[in-house]
Amino acid sequence: MIVVTNLHKSFGEVKAVRGVSFTANDGEITGLLGPNGAGKTTTLRMLYSLLPPDEGEIRIDGLDPGKDAMEIKRTLGVVPDGRGLYNRLSARENIEYFGELHGMTRALMKERIAHLTETLGMEDFIDRRTEGFSQGQRVKVAIARAMIHSPQTVLMDEPSNGLDVMATRALRNYILSLKREGHSVVLSTHIMQEVAALCDRIVIIAKGEVAADGTAEQLMQRSGCSTLEDAFVKLIGTDEGLLA
Amino acid sequence: MSGMKGMNTVFRKESIENIRDRRAIFNSLLLGPILFPFMFIALVWFTTSAEQERAEKTLEVPVVGAELAPSLIRFLEQQGMVVKAAPADPEAVVRRQEEMVIIRILPDYPDKWQAGEPAPVEVIADPSRQESSVPIRRVKNLLAIYSQQTGILRLQLRGVAPQAMAAVEIKDVDLSTAKSRAILAMIFLPYVLMITAFTGGMHLAMDTTAGEKERKSLEPLLINPVPRWQIMTGKLLTTTLFAMASLALTLLSFKLVLPLMPVGAFGIDLTLSVISLIQILLIIAPVAILASSLLTLLASFAKTYREAQSYMSLVVIIPLIPSIIFMANPIKPELSMMAVPLFSQNLLIGEIIRGDAIPLVWYALSIGSTLIIGLVLAAIAATLYNKPRLIFSGS
Numbered sequence: 001m002i003v004v005t006n007l008h009k010s011f012g013e014v015k016a017v018r019g020v021s022f023t024a025n026d027g028e029i030t031g032l033l034g035p036n037g038a039g040k041t042t043t044l045r046m047l048y049s050l051l052p053p054d055e056g057e058i059r060i061d062g063l064d065p066g067k068d069a070m071e072i073k074r075t076l077g078v079v080p081d082g083r084g085l086y087n088r089l090s091a092r093e094n095i096e097y098f099g100e101l102h103g104m105t106r107a108l109m110k111e112r113i114a115h116l117t118e119t120l121g122m123e124d125f126i127d128r129r130t131e132g133f134s135q136g137q138r139v140k141v142a143i144a145r146a147m148i149h150s151p152q153t154v155l156m157d158e159p160s161n162g163l164d165v166m167a168t169r170a171l172r173n174y175i176l177s178l179k180r181e182g183h184s185v186v187l188s189t190h191i192m193q194e195v196a197a198l199c200d201r202i203v204i205i206a207k208g209e210v211a212a213d214g215t216a217e218q219l220m221q222r223s224g225c226s227t228l229e230d231a232f233v234k235l236i237g238t239d240e241g242l243l244a
Numbered sequence: 245m246s247g248m249k250g251m252n253t254v255f256r257k258e259s260i261e262n263i264r265d266r267r268a269i270f271n272s273l274l275l276g277p278i279l280f281p282f283m284f285i286a287l288v289w290f291t292t293s294a295e296q297e298r299a300e301k302t303l304e305v306p307v308v309g310a311e312l313a314p315s316l317i318r319f320l321e322q323q324g325m326v327v328k329a330a331p332a333d334p335e336a337v338v339r340r341q342e343e344m345v346i347i348r349i350l351p352d353y354p355d356k357w358q359a360g361e362p363a364p365v366e367v368i369a370d371p372s373r374q375e376s377s378v379p380i381r382r383v384k385n386l387l388a389i390y391s392q393q394t395g396i397l398r399l400q401l402r403g404v405a406p407q408a409m410a411a412v413e414i415k416d417v418d419l420s421t422a423k424s425r426a427i428l429a430m431i432f433l434p435y436v437l438m439i440t441a442f443t444g445g446m447h448l449a450m451d452t453t454a455g456e457k458e459r460k461s462l463e464p465l466l467i468n469p470v471p472r473w474q475i476m477t478g479k480l481l482t483t484t485l486f487a488m489a490s491l492a493l494t495l496l497s498f499k500l501v502l503p504l505m506p507v508g509a510f511g512i513d514l515t516l517s518v519i520s521l522i523q524i525l526l527i528i529a530p531v532a533i534l535a536s537s538l539l540t541l542l543a544s545f546a547k548t549y550r551e552a553q554s555y556m557s558l559v560v561i562i563p564l565i566p567s568i569i570f571m572a573n574p575i576k577p578e579l580s581m582m583a584v585p586l587f588s589q590n591l592l593i594g595e596i597i598r599g600d601a602i603p604l605v606w607y608a609l610s611i612g613s614t615l616i617i618g619l620v621l622a623a624i625a626a627t628l629y630n631k632p633r634l635i636f637s638g639s
Contacts, residue, residue: 050466073467081460084461086257086459088264089257089260089261100249102468
């Protein structure tokens, strides 16, 4: 479970995040929706302790990233926006590298990789070098790499970026399976369809602030709109930077 | 995670990844070790054979006013020089590089000759043109011999012993050995090794930092529960390993190739014993650490591989500084110089090649001081990724 209270982060003059608060429960998918440059990636980077917040509090399963960075990193699985695979390593070696950095034993890694290969459908390319992989294959490897140590909390930055229809479907099914297993999943996106199809709870971020927070019905009620799309546009104040 | 396991994992992965990288193998393990030795062999071979060719070639020189000095001309021809017809404007001909040297006998030559005064002869040439240095030397030599011979004859005619001309007799007592003369032929070896210490790890220093940032794999890597200094140190170790491998291969390659150098005739012993090789490697190893740390430190500030490359072109000058200074102004090695990285290694390698005994304290000071500076740089590099500004590639 993630509890974020009043986060602030500035880069010089630019105030990227100005007071973001939300809660992400276990067994739920929480979507951070907002136009490009709204502060979603910066918020996620503070969650996985890559950036220290200027102000505000983060608790992940009761731990503070500022104080227990190593402890938190062990319970987090992160799929960043840039997938960042090593092209000269095979998919399996990419995944093993992160498993080893988590201090996993060879036997345990083998078991987990076999499981993830089956769940994500990577049988055809698990032992191939990732050079020349399609976006869909890259996302699968990046997810397997993030999930190798069975983290309780999963953070995904724009997970369906650049995926085709089939790959997106497979990804959504996988994210829903994580929810069923009781993980706390937070994903950022600027695609409305994605939040509508996946998220139990939607946090709309615009200009570094939370514009609205709730379930899909709550957001429609609050804005007085009959479709989610209209509700988003009304709550953010513009449809710039969003994708249907 | 306990201990250094994270660092070992990073070290192992970077090594595997870079061994698979053709660019890394080419830059670290092939370029230096093969290119440098053969480049120098080719260079030495080419210059010696070209010099020789110029020295043995028949000298063909136009002479202005040849009719004024028939006995001089006869002497030159006896010495094998071919006297060619004089051009109208000798200066212009030399300037246009149609002739390298022209002799001009001045109009007052016959009168001065008769009077027993120095008779004027001009050698027209442009010494700033390297290729004309040998013909100039040969022409002046011939003229000097003629002048001396004539002078001796004149003294004898006047009843003076020619020995009166030589007040002092100079004799050489040469203490250099076949081994110590090797440094003359191997003056470039310290220079090549210094460059190799830097170039050997250069690609890796850039690829593991700026390259990783550019490919956006640095961010996911740092999310793992491993202290950042361990990740950085693992990368640094791989870079150092490649630099050392590059140095070892370069030395080995020199050992194999040096006997091919065309210097045997000058009495120079060019063999490098295995012990010398190990000594050189031991002395230069701290430089590899220092260079790898410095390169990694700089490359960490770059956002892309290309940006890192632009910094590197400046760094390559650093290993050249001591070599350039020593070539321009040779210095006698002293204890205090052993504390200066790069300088000390340059001097020590020179001493090893000469086959001289080196005080142990020199070794200790050179290795110690370079190692300390290298480790300080490494420590600074290891903390760099604690700055979030350096992690993101500006996205």
